[in-house]
Amino acid sequence: MRRGLALLALCLLADAAQAAREPVLKQVDLPHSYYWRELYLPQLTAGPSAATWLPDGETLVYSMGGSLWRQRIGDDTAVELTHAARAYDYQPDAARDGRSVVFARYDGNAIELWRLDLVSGREQRLTSGGAVNVEPRLSPDGTRLAWVSTQGSGHFNLFVAGIDARGLHGAHMLLGERKSALDRYYYSAYDHAINPAWSPDGTTLYYVGNPEIGWGTGDLWAVPVDDPARRRRVLSEETNWSARPEPAPDGKRLLYASYHGRQHQQLWLTTPGGAAPLPLTFGDFDRRNARWSPDGARIAYVDNRDGNTALRVMDVPGGATHDVVAKHRATRLPQAHLVLDIVDEHGARTPARVAVLAGDGRAYAPDDAWMHADDGFDRKLQAAETHYFHCTPPCALELPAGKAAIRVQRGFAYAPWRETVRLDAGRATTLRAELRPQRLPAAFGGFVSADLHIHMNYGGHYRNTPAHLALQARAEDLDIAWDLVVNKEERVPDIAAFRTGADPASTAQTLVLHGQEYHTSFWGHLGLLNLADHFLTPDFAAYRHTAMASPYPTNAAVADLAHAQGALVGYVHPFDVLPDPARDAVLSNELPADVIAGKVDYIEVMGFSDHKATAQVWYRLLNLGFRLPTGAGTDAMANYASLRGPVGLNRVFLDTGGRRDAAAATAALKAGHGFASNGPLLGLLIDGARPGDTLAAPGRHRYRVALRSPVAVEHLELVQNGKVVKAFALRGDRRSLDAEGVIDLAGGWVLLRAWNDGADPEVFDLYPYATTNPVWIGDRVRAPDAREDAAWFAAWLTRTLEAAAARDDYDTADERRITLDYLRRARDAYRALADGGADAASTAEAR
The missing domain is CATH 2.60.40.10 (Immunoglobulins)
Known part of the structure; x- marks a missing residue:
């Protein structure tokens, strides 16, 4: 997956400044912000997100819509307790005497801890370091506070401080920083300690930690607060950010959320000694953020059974459930x-x-x-x-x-x-x-739009369905929504939705389809569209420190399995920065080998990556004569509150003549009939030929171009063989242009692209960007500098061979031999091209 939104690539097309767009909570020094931000940090939701009990055991204080609310079970009126300007309040924890509540407040820059006096209504700020401070928990006697903070490190660490009327004193990191010996792909190299909860006697904190854990947020631990060196592991299990172990008031049971053996988080029980856990609740939805009532007879939790978040209270034992619904709101x-x-x-x-x-x-x-x-x-x-x-x-x-x-x-x-x-x-x-339309003239094609890379469910706050995904797509004017079923570590959240053909939730306006993303952090991720028979398992390879650590199957082997089902195979969210065979510490991406072997049907030039960096790789492949079309996919986690998206943010416009079906869409995608965009609409005709078509010969050609865009565009250019051959002057609001003329074009390819130097608030991406597929000129023509491109890919694959040979976790010697032989053949084929051998298209056909 993408190496982090903090890695905004330098503009590769001009001497422009880096985009002003920055990640939310950029002070957190962890990879893959779209996971920990959604799965761990509180988010603004219209429904409830977390609750705490008041001492009467009948009243809850909970967060909802960015405020804290108080509501008695059985009543239908919620009373707003906090309402900060330009800030949102989350994660309340009530003192045992019922006089105050501590909570987390997000203001766009940081998350700080505050305390609310429930009698006077006075608010008191407890932290002020500009860090991310979350999960505040008061000790049973109210004299100490435990919480999680990135203060001083950028990592999630457990902190403890004394607390009195003046605020916090003696704040310190309880366990200290520790760097793991394991190479962790989805998690920081530094251990974290999250989800703290006090034992009933106030001597011990239960939490989740990941010392020497390669996958998942870690195990359940217990640590004596006054003797942290004596911490012990309670239960070993792959958790995923929201386990939140919660001891019962009697101290004999430990409640936590788990997806163990399932696709959704439900409530489980173990003991402080780590007895074999048993499930307390069941269902194909998530129950999380559970808290015991003071007498241990009820549990309050938040679930997404109905799609949105909801607050419920369950009797224990018995299981009778009561909904806490704010039909009326007494606002501040x-x-x-x-x-x-x-x-x-x-x-x-x-x-x-x-x-x-x-x-x-x-x-x-x-x-x-x-x-x-x-x-x-x-x-x-x-x-x-x-x-x-x-x-x-x-x-x-x-x-x-x-x-x-x-x-x-x-x-x-x-x-x-x-x-x-x-x-x-x-x-x-x-x-x-x-709404006012701004469409391309009909002469440029009959387009349908498709997002080739959506994850309907991925462990987020909400529970999505195909019908709701269709509604999301319809609101974004997206014709085809392709849900790529994929694992999130142990789970495959949408495996039950996988099917061949159109989903029954499809409508006349929106087609919902299910494909697969194949995960490997070593070779690069694949999109598999239109699998005709079955989902490929295992859904991942090269997962270090697991039983599926072997780098085999390679992406080439997976592509063969997918093609056997009639599927299209694409490389998804390829590059955050331009690969550098001479300087990259490790270069294991398999793309060049698979392209020259004829195994790749499309590439997401536009996706959850840097479009300009990916385009540079794409241009080099086009220069070698590989007719590799662009697709586009948002990689939207469509059930997230902190959404990478929305769905359709990165989409491909396919010239199907207006047909909205999988066969027409995949045919147009493979033929390169269309363009990819996150905003600008592009039309290109060269002597009447559209993208994906071929002109007979080089020479003087007539072009016609069009631009329609919801945002201002800074650059609109014709690009041939990787070089700008015509730049169009954009004036006025820079949102539309129609132009035509004549131009001399050598052999190779030509396309139209639009791009901006930096970000635009109207486009939830690194910067506005769009590109057509190429119009080809001549039957079998390479760009003049294609030998240099071939040498670059040969150097790339030399590094990939080194990385593959260095792996010591192949399951068999044959797996290693097959993998290395395949890469050597591809590397040697590029070397032959660099030496002036047969062109790339002939090489691919021969192979």
Whole structure:
């Protein structure tokens, strides 16, 4: 997977500054922010996210919509306790005397700990270091506080401090920093300690730690607070950020969340001694953030059974469940009622993506909406990341009276709609958003849009379904949503949804399909589209420190298995930075070998990676005559609150003549008929030929190009054989252009691309970018400098051979031999091309 949003590649196409867009909570020094941010850190949701009991055992304080609320079980009114401007409150923990609550507050820059006096309403800040501080837990006697912080290290470590009326004192890291001897791909090299909870006697903290754990967040541990050297492992199990061990009030049972042997988190019980765990709850959804009532007779938890988050209380024993629903809300600020209606150019209601920012600087959504958050933002333009929801109009929501800014977007073929209104307290206001289309002329093709890389469920806050995925796609004006079923370490969350052909949830407007992403952190990830018979297992290879550590099967072997089912095989989210065979510490990506062997049908030039870096690799392959088309896929985790996305953020527009079916889509994809984009729409004709077509010979050709974009575009260029041969001047709002003329084109290929130097707040990606597939010129022509490109790939594969030969975890000698022989043949084929041998297309056909 992607090596982290913090690795924003330098612009490879111009001497431009790095994009101003930065990751959320950039001070955290861990890989793969899209996992720990969603699976561990609190997120803004319209529904509840975490709860704590007050001493009466009948009242809960819980977080919802960025505030803390108090509600008695059986009542339908929730009372808002906190409401910070431009900040959101999470993870309450009540003192045993019921007089105060500690909690975490996020303000767009950091997460700090605060304390609320429940009697006076006074708020007191407890931390101020600009770190990420989460999971505050008060000791039973109220004299100490345990929490998790990145203070001083950027890693999640367990902290303890004394607490009194003045605040915290004597704060210190309980266990200290420790670097693992293991090479961990998805986790930091440094151990973490998370999910603290006090024993009933206040002497011990239970937590989750990962010393020498290669996969998963680690085991359940116990540590005496006054003698941390005596920590002990309670239970060994691969957990995933939200185990949150919680001792029962009697101290004899330990409650935690686990997906052990399943695809979803449910509640399990073990003992402080680590007795064999048994499940307490069951279901094909997630139950998390569980807390015992003071008398141990009930458990409060948050689940996503109905899709969104919900707060429930379960009797133990017995299992009777009570829903805690805030039908009425007693808010701290006067409220206004907003109804949003959205219509297209025909006046018909249409779903869309909506962002609402009220005068208090906070984001709002309807009570039943799935709130999502962007994964980065420009701090010069915004105080925090953009939060949004998908609206099927009309949508009604409550928000504080005063000014509110509303933004509506629907895919790329409509101009964004914006309005700032003043809302009066106690009154209803209706807004009508009329979306204006901005489409390419019909001469450029009959396009359908497809996101080739979506994960419907991936362990996030919500529980997605094919029907809801279709709604998400429809709101983004996405015609085809391809759910790639894949593992998240032990689990394959969407395995039950896998099927061949169209999902029954598909509609006339949206086609939902299920494919597979094949995981290996060694060779690169593959997208497998239109598997005709079955899901490939195991779903991953080269997972170090597991029984599936062998680098075999290679991606080539997986591609052969997929092709045997009639599937298309693509390389997904390929490169965050341009590979450097001379300087990279390790270079194991198998792409060049698989391309020259004819095993790759497409590449995600646009995906969860750096588009400009990936395009440089793509251009070199095109120069060698490989007719490798671009696809596009967001890699959206579509059930996340902190969403990489939304679905359709990176999409390919396929010229199918308007047909919206899998056969037409895959045929157009493989033929290269179309373009990829995260915003700009591109049209290209060379002597009437469209992308994917071939012109007979070099010479003087007539071109026609078109641009339509929802955001301003800085650069629009014709590129031949990797070099700009025509740059178009964009004026006015730089969102549209129509141009034609004549140009001399040598043999090889030519395409149209649009790009910006830096980020744009309207595009939730590193920067706006779009590229057509090439129009080919001549039957079998290589670019003039193709020998240099072939030598570069030969050097690349020399490094890949070194990496593969250095692995000592092949299961058999034959696996090692097959792998190395395959890579040698590919390397030697590139060397032959570099020496002036047969062109690449002939080489691929011969192989």
